Amino acid sequence: MSDQPEIVPIQRMPFEFTGSGFEYFRIWIVNVLLTIITVGIYSAWAKVRTKRYFYRNTKVAGSEFEYHAKPIQILKGRLLIFGGYAIFVVAVQFQPAISATIAIIFCLIMPWLIVRAHAFTARNSSWRNIRFGFNDHSVKDAIGVFLIIPIAIPFTLGMIIPYLSYRGWRFSVINSRVGRQPFSFQSVRVGSYYRVFFTMVLLFVMFISGLSGLIAVLDIHSKVPNPYTAGPSLFSMIPLLLILTLYLVVLPGDRVMTRNISLNGAALGKPFGPESDR
Amino acid sequence: MEISVDCYDGKTSKKQRLLLKFEGKIVVLVSDQGEQSYPIQELVISRRLGGASRRIEMPNGLVCEASDNDAIDRLLRLSGIQVPGRLIDKLESKLRYVIIAVVITSTIVWGVISYGVPVLAKHVAFMIPVTANTALGDSVLVVLDKTIFSESQLGDTEKKDLRVLFSKLIETVSPEYQFSLEFRHGRNIGPNAFALPTGTIIVTDEMVQMIDDRHELESILAHEIGHVVYRHSLRKLIQSSTVALVIMAVTGDISTVSVLAGSLPTILTETYYSREFEREADEYSYEYLTKNGISPTHFANILGRIADSGTEIGFLSTHPSIDQRVLMFSEQ
Numbered sequence: 140m141s142d143q144p145e146i147v148p149i150q151r152m153p154f155e156f157t158g159s160g161f162e163y164f165r166i167w168i169v170n171v172l173l174t175i176i177t178v179g180i181y182s183a184w185a186k187v188r189t190k191r192y193f194y195r196n197t198k199v200a201g202s203e204f205e206y207h208a209k210p211i212q213i214l215k216g217r218l219l220i221f222g223g224y225a226i227f228v229v230a231v232q233f234q235p236a237i238s239a240t241i242a243i244i245f246c247l248i249m250p251w252l253i254v255r256a257h258a259f260t261a262r263n264s265s266w267r268n269i270r271f272g273f274n275d276h277s278v279k280d281a282i283g284v285f286l287i288i289p290i291a292i293p294f295t296l297g298m299i300i301p302y303l304s305y306r307g308w309r310f311s312v313i314n315s316r317v318g319r320q321p322f323s324f325q326s327v328r329v330g331s332y333y334r335v336f337f338t339m340v341l342l343f344v345m346f347i348s349g350l351s352g353l354i355a356v357l358d359i360h361s362k363v364p365n366p367y368t369a370g371p372s373l374f375s376m377i378p379l380l381l382i383l384t385l386y387l388v389v390l391p392g393d394r395v396m397t398r399n400i401s402l403n404g405a406a407l408g409k410p411f412g413p414e415s416d417r
Numbered sequence: 418m419e420i421s422v423d424c425y426d427g428k429t430s431k432k433q434r435l436l437l438k439f440e441g442k443i444v445v446l447v448s449d450q451g452e453q454s455y456p457i458q459e460l461v462i463s464r465r466l467g468g469a470s471r472r473i474e475m476p477n478g479l480v481c482e483a484s485d486n487d488a489i490d491r492l493l494r495l496s497g498i499q500v501p502g503r504l505i506d507k508l509e510s511k512l513r514y515v516i517i518a519v520v521i522t523s524t525i526v527w528g529v530i531s532y533g534v535p536v537l538a539k540h541v542a543f544m545i546p547v548t549a550n551t552a553l554g555d556s557v558l559v560v561l562d563k564t565i566f567s568e569s570q571l572g573d574t575e576k577k578d579l580r581v582l583f584s585k586l587i588e589t590v591s592p593e594y595q596f597s598l599e600f601r602h603g604r605n606i607g608p609n610a611f612a613l614p615t616g617t618i619i620v621t622d623e624m625v626q627m628i629d630d631r632h633e634l635e636s637i638l639a640h641e642i643g644h645v646v647y648r649h650s651l652r653k654l655i656q657s658s659t660v661a662l663v664i665m666a667v668t669g670d671i672s673t674v675s676v677l678a679g680s681l682p683t684i685l686t687e688t689y690y691s692r693e694f695e696r697e698a699d700e701y702s703y704e705y706l707t708k709n710g711i712s713p714t715h716f717a718n719i720l721g722r723i724a725d726s727g728t729e730i731g732f733l734s735t736h737p738s739i740d741q742r743v744l745m746f747s748e749q
Contacts, residue, residue, distance in 0.1 A: 162467045165509045171667050172518045173505075175525055188466065188505075195469030202423065202432065203482065205463075205472055267432065268425035268480040318430075 149406070158196035166192055183214035199266065207270075208263040250281035261315055274314035274321075284310045301332035308401035320407055327404030335396045339389050346384045418495075420488050422473065422481035424448075437473070437481060439492045446475070457496050462489065464502030467509070522667075529663055530686055535693065538655040542648040547593035549651060551615045558613060562601070569600035569622050576600055582631060583618075586638050586705070590646055598638075600625070608723050612641040614650035627722055636702050636716035636746075643701025649694045653687075660686050699742055717746035 170185035187210045194204040231238045254277055261273035284306045291299045305327070312324045419438040424446070425431070436447040445454045461474040470484040483489055493500050508514045569576070583598040590596070594616035603609050603621030611619045618641045620634075628634045644650075699716075706713045720743055 157469075158467070165515045166467060168515060168518045168522060169505065169508045172522045175522065175667075191463075191466055192469065195466055202425075203470060267430040268427040268478075269430055 152200050155198040156196055163192060184210040186213055202267045205265045206263055250285050251278050253285055254278050254281050269318040272316045277314040280310055301336040302329055304397055305329045305332045312405045323406050331400045332397060335393060339393045343389050350380060418492060420483055420485055422483045424479055424481045427478045442496055457498060465506045526667060530660060534656050534659045538652040541655055542651045551595060555613050555615050555617050565606060566601035567604055569602055571600050571622055571625060583638055586642060594645060610637050610641050612644040616645050630715060632711045632715040633719040636706055639702040639705040640698045643698035647697050656690050713746040717743040
């Protein structure tokens with residue numbers, strides 16, 4: 140086949156998942172047990188097994204994905220992080236001022252780390268014997284998305300978060316490629332992220348007002364429990380309920396919805412964009 | 418013996434359905450263009466993973482996917498090749514091993530959380546110099562003053578009196594702590610007492626007023642001192658971060674659920690742990706009282722009176738049940 144691009148109509152290829160909950164449970168529990176027994180060392184193998192399970196059971200056009208990372212690579216990476224963290228903890232004990240310096244350094248290299256992580260995952264993923272790839276020259280883009288724009292969060296009272304989420308997804312999608320074919324993100328609109336964001340904020344506010352109403356009715360405030368005789372009361376359950384609402388409804392909802400928007404909008408090939416850098 | 422496979426050459430995403438024949442140590446791939454044979458030991462065959470299809474990589478980069486896992490394992494065995502990852506697959510696929518894994522894992526996690534973590538935290542907390550406790554600071558008192566307490570309405574002589582009593586209690590305790598006794602009007606929280614990690618102990622006016630016998634207050638103060646010398650604040654800090662770590666290690670690979678799975682057990686274990694701390698503080702008080710020839714019933718009396726006056730609406734108890742505690746101090 141020649142390298143000349145062919146003109147083909149857009150094809151829709153839905154994802155298919157063939158895994159099962161029980162099958163995954165068995166893999167997971169064995170992973171957990173072996174990880175405990177080996178004091179965490181097996182976790183690298185467990186990670187590869189888990190990743191492979193999901194890759195091998197996800198199909199597009201009848202073909203599954205493959206994850207190629209070697210557990211030993213992951214183990215090395217984890218040991219590096221663990222060692223770095225241990226050094227940080229010890230260093231802070233002796234020189235508390237150093238923590239600020241390290242935090243700043245970490246922030247500065249974070250965009251580069253994000254690109255490396257994306258590149259690692261992409262390089263180790265394939266579909267139909269064709270590897271994915273990630274644009275190595277995207278560090279500048281990453282600095283903008285993960286370092287510069289977040290500075291604006293407090294000044295915009297968080298109103299920039301959906302835009303940030305859009306940019307984060309755009310960064311991941313347009314810098315990824317299958318073989319030499321990059322993905323495009325042109326059909327995705329920022330407005331969709333704002334719609335999800337405000338829906339979730341509204342939902343959260345409704346939960347909070349519902350709870351406050353309940354508390355007002357029960358008049359809990361005058362009956363703060365005595366620590367000498369009673370445990371946490373309904374009053375002290377409020378933070379727990381808020382956390383549960385946040386973690387069970389709002390955050391997963393937001394995550395799934397933005398993910399759907401982003402992945403549904405991703406397309407293989409660049410219909411209008413400029414030449415991509417390899 | 419032969420199986421049908423989907424092959425990808427690595428240059429395009431085109432799928433070719435081919436036939437893979439096993440002839441002893443030689444594997445033959447049959448396509449329209451003819452046959453190509455490879456020695457079996459040069460093939461890279463992926464490990465079995467549930468019911469997922471296997472990936473067979475040829476030395477020239479060609480990849481074949483085969484869904485018949487059993488056939489591949491059988492062929493490998495026939496060719497005298499070790500099936501890779503068989504042990505793990507056996508553990509995962511046999512229900513009895515999975516059940517054993519569930520039992521062992523939950524036993525270990527339960528044991529670590531209910532015994533390991535508290536013991537570890539205790540050792541670590543006592544290895545750390547006392548200054549680490551005082552470093553935790555009294556900043557919480559500033560917050561409490563703003564939100565819950567108002568100024569104490571007790572007379573100066575009464576306060577002085579009680580501080581003398583307090584100094585007797587701390588005589589035998591390590592001088593590294595900065596013990597001090599503070600009084601506040603409790604407002605909503607009624608008769609109560611708290612200990613801060615530095616050694617600052619706060620007693621509400623309502624508590625002082627509820628006292629019938631000075632020994633009762635002594636027992637309460639001893640309980641609070643118990644919290645300080647057993648370093649409960651520091652231990653609580655260590656324990657909750659360790660539990661979070663344990664939960665993360667166990668559920669780490671289920672990304673979305675782990676946040677929830679991580680926060681809920683932490684909250685539940687917190688109540689269990691603090692009950693243990695209360696028991697320890699009670700024991701400290703009990704020892705103090707008996708050592709100084711004071712009847713432990715004083716503690717039982719004041720607890721009973723607080724319970725009678727209180728408004729109990731808790732359903733997850735951080736403290737041992739009041740009856741249990743009264744019983745402990747009523748014996749003898």
